[in-house]
Amino acid sequence: MNAQPDLLYSEAEDDLRAAVRSLLSDRGDTAAVLVRAEAGAPYDPELWKALAGDIGAAGLLVPEKLGGHGASHREAAVVLEELGRGVTPAPYLTSSVIATETLLALDTETVEVAELLAALAAGRRTAVLAVPLSASPYGPLPVDAPRVTGVADAAVADVLLVLKSDGLYAVDRASANVEAQTPLDLTRPLAAVTVGDTARATLLADTATAEQAVRRGLLAGAGLLASEQLGLAEWCLEETVRHTRERHQFNRPVGSFQALKHRMAQLWLEVVSARAAARNAADALATGSPEAPLAVAVAQAYSSRVAVHAAEECVQLHAGIGMTWEHPAHLYLKRAKADEVALGTPGRHKEALAELVGLQAP
Amino acid sequence: MTDAAELLTRTKELLAAHPPAGTDRTEFLKARFDAGLAWVHYPKGLGGLDAPRSLQAVVDAELTAAGAPENDPRRIGIGLGMAAPTILKYGSQELKQRFLRPLWVGEEVWCQLFSEPGAGSDLAALATRAVRDDEGTSHSSEAGSGGDWVINGQKVWTSSAHVARWAILIARTDPDLPKHRGITYFICDMTDPGVEVRPLRQITGEAEFNEVFLTDVRIPDAHRLGEVGEGWKVAQTTLMNERVSIGGSRIPREGGMIGPIARTWRERPELRTHDTHQRLLTLWVEAEVARLAGERLRQQLAAGQPGPEGSGMKLAFARLNQEISGLEVELLGEEGLLYGDWTMSRPELVDFTGRDAGYRYLRSKGNSIEGGTSEVLLNIVAERVLGLPSEPRNDKDVAWKDLTR
Ligand SMILES: Cc1cc2nc3c(=O)[nH]c(=O)nc-3n(C[C@H](O)[C@H](O)[C@H](O)COP(=O)(O)OP(=O)(O)OC[C@H]3O[C@@H](n4cnc5c(N)ncnc54)[C@H](O)[C@@H]3O)c2cc1C
Numbered sequence: 001m002n003a004q005p006d007l008l009y010s011e012a013e014d015d016l017r018a019a020v021r022s023l024l025s026d027r028g029d030t031a032a033v034l035v036r037a038e039a040g041a042p043y044d045p046e047l048w049k050a051l052a053g054d055i056g057a058a059g060l061l062v063p064e065k066l067g068g069h070g071a072s073h074r075e076a077a078v079v080l081e082e083l084g085r086g087v088t089p090a091p092y093l094t095s096s097v098i099a100t101e102t103l104l105a106l107d108t109e110t111v112e113v114a115e116l117l118a119a120l121a122a123g124r125r126t127a128v129l130a131v132p133l134s135a136s137p138y139g140p141l142p143v144d145a146p147r148v149t150g151v152a153d154a155a156v157a158d159v160l161l162v163l164k165s166d167g168l169y170a171v172d173r174a175s176a177n178v179e180a181q182t183p184l185d186l187t188r189p190l191a192a193v194t195v196g197d198t199a200r201a202t203l204l205a206d207t208a209t210a211e212q213a214v215r216r217g218l219l220a221g222a223g224l225l226a227s228e229q230l231g232l233a234e235w236c237l238e239e240t241v242r243h244t245r246e247r248h249q250f251n252r253p254v255g256s257f258q259a260l261k262h263r264m265a266q267l268w269l270e271v272v273s274a275r276a277a278a279r280n281a282a283d284a285l286a287t288g289s290p291e292a293p294l295a296v297a298v299a300q301a302y303s304s305r306v307a308v309h310a311a312e313e314c315v316q317l318h319a320g321i322g323m324t325w326e327h328p329a330h331l332y333l334k335r336a337k338a339d340e341v342a343l344g345t346p347g348r349h350k351e352a353l354a355e356l357v358g359l360q361a362p
Numbered sequence: 363m364t365d366a367a368e369l370l371t372r373t374k375e376l377l378a379a380h381p382p383a384g385t386d387r388t389e390f391l392k393a394r395f396d397a398g399l400a401w402v403h404y405p406k407g408l409g410g411l412d413a414p415r416s417l418q419a420v421v422d423a424e425l426t427a428a429g430a431p432e433n434d435p436r437r438i439g440i441g442l443g444m445a446a447p448t449i450l451k452y453g454s455q456e457l458k459q460r461f462l463r464p465l466w467v468g469e470e471v472w473c474q475l476f477s478e479p480g481a482g483s484d485l486a487a488l489a490t491r492a493v494r495d496d497e498g499t500s501h502s503s504e505a506g507s508g509g510d511w512v513i514n515g516q517k518v519w520t521s522s523a524h525v526a527r528w529a530i531l532i533a534r535t536d537p538d539l540p541k542h543r544g545i546t547y548f549i550c551d552m553t554d555p556g557v558e559v560r561p562l563r564q565i566t567g568e569a570e571f572n573e574v575f576l577t578d579v580r581i582p583d584a585h586r587l588g589e590v591g592e593g594w595k596v597a598q599t600t601l602m603n604e605r606v607s608i609g610g611s612r613i614p615r616e617g618g619m620i621g622p623i624a625r626t627w628r629e630r631p632e633l634r635t636h637d638t639h640q641r642l643l644t645l646w647v648e649a650e651v652a653r654l655a656g657e658r659l660r661q662q663l664a665a666g667q668p669g670p671e672g673s674g675m676k677l678a679f680a681r682l683n684q685e686i687s688g689l690e691v692e693l694l695g696e697e698g699l700l701y702g703d704w705t706m707s708r709p710e711l712v713d714f715t716g717r718d719a720g721y722r723y724l725r726s727k728g729n730s731i732e733g734g735t736s737e738v739l740l741n742i743v744a745e746r747v748l749g750l751p752s753e754p755r756n757d758k759d760v761a762w763k764d765l766t767r
Contacts (some may be wrong), residue, residue, distance in 0.1 A: 002614075002658035007658035008665060022571035230659050268743055269674040276654035298654075301647045350643040359627055359642060360636035 030328035040087035052123025059121030067118030072286035077227035084231030091153035095126040102217030137342025168210035176348035185338035222279040226299035233310035311336035364413035416664035441472035490515025491622035492533035547594035567704035620649040680729035
């Protein structure tokens with residue numbers, strides 16, 4: 001029988017959460033995020049330095065002997081919950097999870113791989129996979145693509161990890177052409193990436209290793225995205241409860257109307273369920289369980305919908321004010337909707353699940 | 363404090379002294395109770411060892427591995443989940459000694475005489491009267507108690523009343539007070555000549571539940587739980603435990619209602635359509651997530667950090683059971699047009715996931731009604747978990763007798 005997954009938070013995980021939350025609140029609120037996003041530079045470099053370096057969040061997945069903190073996906077998931085709560089623009093999912101996990105699946109004895117991993121783990125550099133944010137762990141990957149669109153966080157990455165027919169390359173962003181696109185989600189910028197010849201690139205792995213590694217990176221990303229979605233949904237629910245308790249119409253708080261109470265209670269149930277699914281995925285990835293693909297597919301198929309539902313309810317129950325540019329609800333709605341497409345839609349994950357559990361299509 | 367190692371030793375001693383293969387089922391269960399291994403978190407002498415609740419799993423695993431008989435919780439769920447914790451909290455030492463052992467062993471089945479024709483969700487509006495008879499005390503009453511109580515009224519939807527030896531009962535002792543304040547909690551003897559149990563047939567064709575008519579039923583004062591007029595408070599213990607007991611057991615993947623339909627899907631490719639495939643996968647995911655949420659709740663309880671998730675699990679399972687069984691009938695097509703058996707019977711236990719799809723579809727309709735309707739549970743989550751304000755009320759400060767009915 002399989003060991004039971006640990007679905008709770010450890011004390012160390014609670015401490016990490018407290019540290020990240022306090023950092024995020026020190027570094028400003030969603031209004032600040034919006035101002036920066038409108039200026040075309042949503043990232044806060046000081047925040048990244050503190051998060052990746054001082055708190056050490058960038059090195060959670062990397063073993064100590066490779067320059068990291070030797071923690072696991074469980075801790076990284078907690079960081080993502082907090083980043084989701086704040087819709088914080090930071091290349092954490094893309095660099096510290098997906099790119100890092102990809103590199104960990106390569107031969108880490110290789111000097112180039114080891115050096116890059118150490119730099120990522122310490123927060124000195126960031127790297128992103130040159131694949132669209134919408135790429136799922138199961139679908140086709142852009143190999144030898146002259147131009148890859150929809151690459152998340154490419155504009156702030158120091159290094160692009162590029163799939164070529166002869167393997168995986170590390171390319172300096174400076175030597176590639178990165179054109180910003182206009183994203184639905186202002187807090188996770190997208191770009192079109194054109195990599196010329198590979199003369200100035202470093203080959204990290206051969207073709208077979210590369211594809212497997214990239215899929216492993218995307219799987220970890222998809223699994224931990226569920227935690228970001230959980231944090232996001234949780235914020236939407238809390239904010240909606242707070243608002244509807246305070247907002248009075250008809251001489252009573254609108255939150256006392258049963259039609260709204262039931263919708264919020266329903267959302268609470270979804271958030272509680274999403275937490276169990278997200279913890280299960282994080283734990284399966286952390287322990288290297290053979291059930292990780294199943295746990296990830298379940299978490300993604302479920303949590304994407306919950307985040308979108310929470311953000312949509314947040315707008316509707318705030319009503320007029322929720323529809324304004326000034327109120328943060330739209331940042332959450334846009335992130336939630338983009339996250340639903342990111343790393344495989346719920347439908348793609350369900351298709352994968354159908355194979356995994358033997359519930360084949362007609 | 364009792365630790366896992368000690369419990370394991372005690373369990374092994376029990377098994378050695380009463381080898382399951384050669385021991386009568388009831389005798390084994392009694393010995394288990396007396397060894398304190400029935401519910402380890404209960405007090406010593408009452409089937410437990412004052413041990414942490416989480417350690418029950420250690421005992422259960424060892425007993426299951428040894429093939430020891432179970433007390434069949436499905437048959438005695440109301441006793442285990444509702445009557446026992448209430449007796450433990452509010453009963454005198456004599457009552458605990460008298461009732462807990464036969465309850466746990468399953469020699470005495472319990473039922474819950476709460477709901478009435480005029481008091482379902484609004485349970486506190488109940489009308490069954492309890493009047494003290496200072497004249498006489500019945501023969502069965504114990505020493506040191508006041509006079510008997512005389513009960514008159516009607517209860518309804520009472521599961522297992524036809525097999526029950528005892529009941530937990532709430533009745534009105536003061537109609538002049540607002541409804542929550544004039545209620546008192548009793549243990550009722552179902553063999554009293556004034557208790558009449560009539561089967562109430564339900565949409566599945568059978569009668570799990572009953573109407574119970576109470577005419578001059580006598581209850582000794584010693585069988586009162588809690589103070590006179592405090593019955594509503596006592597009932598909260600019962601109802602809270604009803605909901606907590608749901609997260610208690612570990613379910614394997616596909617262990618619930620999703621199991622039968624998943625098997626049908628795998629074995630009967632000719633039934634598959636694209637539409638049912640999409641819906642099945644969505645429900646499969648939701649069922650798996652609900653299972654994980656139940657597992658997380660269990661882990662929280664074991665770690666001594668109970669979350670408010672308990673109230674939510676029943677909501678989730680009610681909806682899932684209904685949607686899954688509904689899809690199953692549809693998937694089966696022509697077969698879904700048939701029903702196993704409409705013969706009126708009075709079952710001793712409910713097999714939620716057993717029998718045919720039609721039965722499951724019909725029985726699961728009760729999941730969002732029994733033990734608090736889904737609407738009422740959503741109110742509870744909204745108010746007690748999320749802290750949302752209650753709706754304006756007009757029934758709180760009015761004497762019960764002046765309420766509209
Ligand atoms: C299978 C089964 C077994 C049962 N077993 C037992 C038993 O053993 N012992 C026992 O005592 N009872 C038992 N019951 C009774 C059960 O507890 C009640 O049926 C239940 O509490 C609902 O009460 P009601 O049927 O009077 O519905 P009502 O209270 O009349 O409700 C009617 C509708 O109004 C809604 N409603 C009511 N109040 C509110 C509100 N405040 N806000 C929003 N909506 C509201 C309800 O959700 C429902 O949809 C059983 C019921 C079933 C179906």
